[in-house]
Amino acid sequence: AQGGAQAAAKPPKDANQVSLFGHLYGQSRRTTLAGVGKDVHPAVLALGLQMSNYVICGSNARCIATLLALKRVIESYTTPPGHSLSRHLTSHHLSPQIDYLVSCRPMSVSMGNAIRWLKLEISKVDPDTPENEAKEDLCDSIDNFIRERITVADQVIATSAGGKIQNGDVVLTYAKSSIVQQTLIEAHKRGVQFRVIVIDSKPLFEGKHLARALATAGLEVQYSLMHAVSHAIKDATKVFLGAHAMMSNGRLYSRVGTAIVAMTANEFDVPVIVCCESVKFTEKVALDSIVSNEVAPPDELISPLPLTHTATTTTTTTATATPDQTGAATAGEAQG
Amino acid sequence: MPSPTIVASPGLSSFLKSLKSTPVEASIEHLISLLKRRQIRNSRPCAVATAQLLLRVVSAFRWTDVSRLIERIQLVGQRLQAAQPRELSIGNIVRRILGLVREEAEEDRDADASALSEPGTDSQPGTPRISGVRPPLSSSISTLSPLRHGAIEPLDPTVAEPDTAKFVADSAQRPPLLTSHTSYAASATAPMATSMFSLLSHPETPSSTATPSGTQSPSGRPTSATQAVFASLTQKDLRPEVIGGIEEIIDELDQVDEQIAGYALDHIHSNEIILTHTSSMTVQKFLLTAARKRKFTVVHAEAYPNDHEATHATVTGKMVNENQDELSSEAFQKPLTAAGITVILIPDSAVFALMSRVNKVILGTHAVLANGGLVAAAGTRAIAKAAKTHKTPVVVVSGVYKLSPVYPFDFESLIEFGDVSKVFSYEDGDLVEKVDVENPLFDYVPAELVDLYITNLGGHAPSYLYRIVADHYRVEDINI
Numbered sequence: 001a002q003g004g005a006q007a008a009a010k011p012p013k014d015a016n017q018v019s020l021f022g023h024l025y026g027q028s029r030r031t032t033l034a035g036v037g038k039d040v041h042p043a044v045l046a047l048g049l050q051m052s053n054y055v056i057c058g059s060n061a062r063c064i065a066t067l068l069a070l071k072r073v074i075e076s077y078t079t080p081p082g083h084s085l086s087r088h089l090t091s092h093h094l095s096p097q098i099d100y101l102v103s104c105r106p107m108s109v110s111m112g113n114a115i116r117w118l119k120l121e122i123s124k125v126d127p128d129t130p131e132n133e134a135k136e137d138l139c140d141s142i143d144n145f146i147r148e149r150i151t152v153a154d155q156v157i158a159t160s161a162g163g164k165i166q167n168g169d170v171v172l173t174y175a176k177s178s179i180v181q182q183t184l185i186e187a188h189k190r191g192v193q194f195r196v197i198v199i200d201s202k203p204l205f206e207g208k209h210l211a212r213a214l215a216t217a218g219l220e221v222q223y224s225l226m227h228a229v230s231h232a233i234k235d236a237t238k239v240f241l242g243a244h245a246m247m248s249n250g251r252l253y254s255r256v257g258t259a260i261v262a263m264t265a266n267e268f269d270v271p272v273i274v275c276c277e278s279v280k281f282t283e284k285v286a287l288d289s290i291v292s293n294e295v296a297p298p299d300e301l302i303s304p305l306p307l308t309h310t311a312t313t314t315t316t317t318t319a320t321a322t323p324d325q326t327g328a329a330t331a332g333e334a335q336g
Numbered sequence: 337m338p339s340p341t342i343v344a345s346p347g348l349s350s351f352l353k354s355l356k357s358t359p360v361e362a363s364i365e366h367l368i369s370l371l372k373r374r375q376i377r378n379s380r381p382c383a384v385a386t387a388q389l390l391l392r393v394v395s396a397f398r399w400t401d402v403s404r405l406i407e408r409i410q411l412v413g414q415r416l417q418a419a420q421p422r423e424l425s426i427g428n429i430v431r432r433i434l435g436l437v438r439e440e441a442e443e444d445r446d447a448d449a450s451a452l453s454e455p456g457t458d459s460q461p462g463t464p465r466i467s468g469v470r471p472p473l474s475s476s477i478s479t480l481s482p483l484r485h486g487a488i489e490p491l492d493p494t495v496a497e498p499d500t501a502k503f504v505a506d507s508a509q510r511p512p513l514l515t516s517h518t519s520y521a522a523s524a525t526a527p528m529a530t531s532m533f534s535l536l537s538h539p540e541t542p543s544s545t546a547t548p549s550g551t552q553s554p555s556g557r558p559t560s561a562t563q564a565v566f567a568s569l570t571q572k573d574l575r576p577e578v579i580g581g582i583e584e585i586i587d588e589l590d591q592v593d594e595q596i597a598g599y600a601l602d603h604i605h606s607n608e609i610i611l612t613h614t615s616s617m618t619v620q621k622f623l624l625t626a627a628r629k630r631k632f633t634v635v636h637a638e639a640y641p642n643d644h645e646a647t648h649a650t651v652t653g654k655m656v657n658e659n660q661d662e663l664s665s666e667a668f669q670k671p672l673t674a675a676g677i678t679v680i681l682i683p684d685s686a687v688f689a690l691m692s693r694v695n696k697v698i699l700g701t702h703a704v705l706a707n708g709g710l711v712a713a714a715g716t717r718a719i720a721k722a723a724k725t726h727k728t729p730v731v732v733v734s735g736v737y738k739l740s741p742v743y744p745f746d747f748e749s750l751i752e753f754g755d756v757s758k759v760f761s762y763e764d765g766d767l768v769e770k771v772d773v774e775n776p777l778f779d780y781v782p783a784e785l786v787d788l789y790i791t792n793l794g795g796h797a798p799s800y801l802y803r804i805v806a807d808h809y810r811v812e813d814i815n816i
Binding site: 018020201202203208211212215216220222223224225226227228229230231232255256257259260263264267288290293 | 609633638639640641642678680683684685686687688689690692693713714715717718721722725751759760764766767770771772773774775776779
């Protein structure tokens with residue numbers, strides 16, 4: 001992808017790259033099917049394009065979609081004679097699929113975790129198991145994974161985090177997080193009277209979808225853009241944020257702009273509650289948002305968007321609502 | 337003569353064109369309607385329009401007495417300010433001009449006093465001029481100085497503002513100051529009007545006030561006849577001086593950006609990464625001036641949704657600023673990239689992410705308040721706070737005309753809310769029914785988030801701004 005600079009017109013296209021982000025420009029993001037290897041499964045082909053165009057977007061959605069696509073890949077897989085499934089499937093059949101997905105858009109942490117888990121499951125398959133049975137087992141465990149680590153986890157988080165919303169609260173949230181949406185709607189269904197302020201930003205305007213969903217569900221919604229955050233925070237009593245990943249040094253890695261919202265909330269002494277499934281936890285650490293990040297192509301936006309995620313400093317997140325490994329919710333006061 | 341207005345879209349340029357050919361009252365109404373309809377907006381166009389209009393008001397107004405002129409300017413100023421109370425620069429210019437008139441009137445009166453006292457006191461021709469800087473004072477120390485009392489008293493009631501009179505009364509209640517230290521009394525009554533700079537530039541001031549008044553006071557009490565001569569003299573002399581003063585203010589408005597840009601090299605070093613916000617002309621000229629000598633990187637937050645188009649135009653060099661068409665000699669502003677500067681345009685949301693690499697934040701503003709706080713484009717507060725979080729210095733460039741003596745007791749009243757359609761387009765019409773949408777145009781940025789102000793007078797700490805306010809505005813004009 002090209003960088004965020006609108007440099008002088010005469011140098012070649014690469015001049016659009018900002019040297020500060022030089023390490024972030026890998027191969028340019030794939031937006032067409034041209035040159036894709038023949039062994040990429042059609043379901044994966046479609047998914048790659050959807051992710052590249054932000055049709056499927058968001059850490060959870062991308063994780064689930066990837067697992068479902070890989071399930072289709074496994075279903076249509078036959079072990080070549082002379083090979084065993086556990087040895088051949090991962091290296092020869094899944095790798096090209098994953099490489100293709102990465103070329104469409106860098107993998108999310110949740111996808112990485114899910115794929116690592118899947119590879120482990122495949123390697124655990126007993127070579128003596130009949131192929132059909134092994135494939136069925138793998139598909140079942142994929143379904144289980146999605147159910148346990150995402151669907152049920154979300155329900156648990158929604159109940160736990162929703163319990164923090166009280167009558168008269170004004171909840172501020174940034175962009176769109178599926179789990180925050182679920183939390184808010186669940187609290188509304190329980191009959192809690194509260195108001196929601198959605199802060200949104202260029203270029204994806206995901207918050208608009210959240211505002212629409214919440215308004216349709218009957219909540220009182222206010223919508224503003226990033227520039228209004230210092231105004232909106234004055235009314236807010238709680239801030240709910242979604243996550244892309246939780247770093248092992250306690251920092252939150254999330255949609256670009258999240259740090260500004262968290263910082264502003266911190267300035268005005270508004271508690272920040274982050275909803276994050278454990279599938280998004282990573283052992284990586286980060287100190288800032290520049291060393292590891294994702295750069296979006298500038299032409300998607302008319303104006304460039306160099307970074308898609310920011311690492312929020314730990315001081316600005318005051319509580320983390322997350323399920324532990326078994327899916328039970330822990331809403332710990334994990335003070336950074 | 338038919339006015340050539342409303343040829344193009346009404347705005348500052350059409351107003352300025354029509355100004356010469358339209359009667360004053362019609363011009364006032366015209367400007368009021370332009371302000372109300374927001375066809376003239378932003379600090380500088382408002383300031384220029386106000387100054388030009390008041391120039392016309394002063395030159396067309398027939399007056400026999402300075403107080404009438406002051407009343408007239410106050411009245412026009414009140415109407416303009418009421419038309420657009422959030423454009424603080426209107427009030428600033430009105431106050432500046434009022435202060436100018438008062439100063440001229442006082443100087444004039446001093447000159448008269450000296451003219452009158454000349455037959456009596458040949459020995460000290462310079463002193464009476466200074467002694468009368470604050471005429472209301474004379475009544476309270478009249479026992480010490482019969483001359484000053486005599487020369488000034490007749491004009492006193494016409495000029496003295498109620499505020500000042502009260503002030504004098506207050507200071508009169510402090511006898512030790514008044515009786516034993518005449519010089520301190522003088523400075524106590526005029527605490528805001530002159531700065532320490534003017535103290536230095538008029539070295540005769542302390543000496544004159546410290547001089548025992550008995551030595552310089554013979555018995556010269558003006559007759560009513562000389563007063564009449566006086567009044568006519570005053571009127572004749574004052575008009576060109578006031579007009580000249582207003583023209584100076586207009587010149588200042590023209591040159592302010594260049595003057596500020598003159599300080600650029602003192603603040604930007606090589607290979608610096610500078611973050612800025614919105615399409616402020618002042619900031620652009622500042623950076624361009626620095627770009628002639630230094631190479632640095634500019635990170636430009638786009639200020640979506642109210643100013644992003646202008647920001648994009650600034651970055652790409654297609655600057656067509658409709659607000660300043662007449663004013664800036666260069667309607668086409670060369671972009672920074674043409675000067676070899678790397679410009680990174682970023683959405684507002686990425687500010688925090690990049691702040692860790694930014695060396696300095698340079699911001700434009702809409703207005704600066706007396707406590708050092710800013711009323712600036714929405715989003716500025718978050719940027720300033722992000723800078724504070726990363727310990728990055730925040731520099732605000734602003735002309736002195738944006739500096740307002742208003743103290744913000746109610747920040748919210750200074751914030752203007754704008755067009756919601758910039759947040760929601762027509763495709764989202766279904767949502768408008770169900771969702772509240774807010775689009776604030778300004779943020780209030782507290783002074784503690786700003787490290788340095790650069791005005792056309794130089795760089796100042798936030799805590800020093802009150803002094804500049806005191807130098808530019810008179811206490812009696814703070815409420816127009």
